[in-house]
Amino acid sequence: MKNILSLLAFLVTITACAQDRFAKVQIESTEVSENTFMLTGSGGNIMIAIDKEKVVMIDDQFAPLSDKIKDAIGEITEYPIAYLINTHHHGDHTGGNGNFNSKETTIVAHVNVKERLIAEGKEENFIPEMTLEEELELQLPTQTCLLIHVHNAHTDGDTFIYFIEENVVHMGDVFFNARYPYIDLKSGGSIDGYIIAQQRVIETINKDTKIIPGHGTLASYEDLVNNIEMLTDIKGKIEYLIRTGVSKEDIIKDETITAVYDEQGFGSGFINSERFRTTIYESLKK
């Protein structure tokens, strides 16, 4: 009995800590272009695009933040959200789906996102209602919103979203600005797919495009080019070491592989350099 009570007390503490963590989060809104905004809080970056009475939202962070996010959107526009696009299935990007979905809102995502959310047992109002396989064009009153699926990059269900006239792209977790990315190998992600996906974005946008990354600060074309160079360089070094017979343990320990980027702070985020070397090694060995 005593054990059960202490277990209960422990669980209550954990729940309180989780709530407390979100209680302190503030949603910050930044104007990206005339009609688009980036919202940050905790979890993936959110984009809001307004085109007359049509509002498009991309990603929605964690469910406990939905009210705060709604307040921040309310400062920008009074119109309802017409489309809520999920860049991929992870909970720090889709956690608020159920709270934002309504009869005015259509949730849009890659078909694999829908399948993964269903497999996770999410409720019906959480599940994407419109899906894409390769590409989808949403025609808004004055703007074109282009959704492009990229294969096996961060996951197997990534989409980047490009607002052509506004010249703003949201890349989801196919871009962590100035940080080593998290590549979810268990959900179909891969280093090769990740680099190809970033190159696909480069081919789609232009040098003046503003880039909203999944995590990190608002980015430029040049920031993305630097990220591709970093990934290509580290991948090439690890590929070479594998070919010359160096063991997994030695590759993971070898700080010289990532040193130049570690100095620039790439390992200071969610993924440190050792974990990143491990991910690349495992992805190349798959």
Ligand SMILES: [Zn+2]
């Ligand atoms: Zn993610």
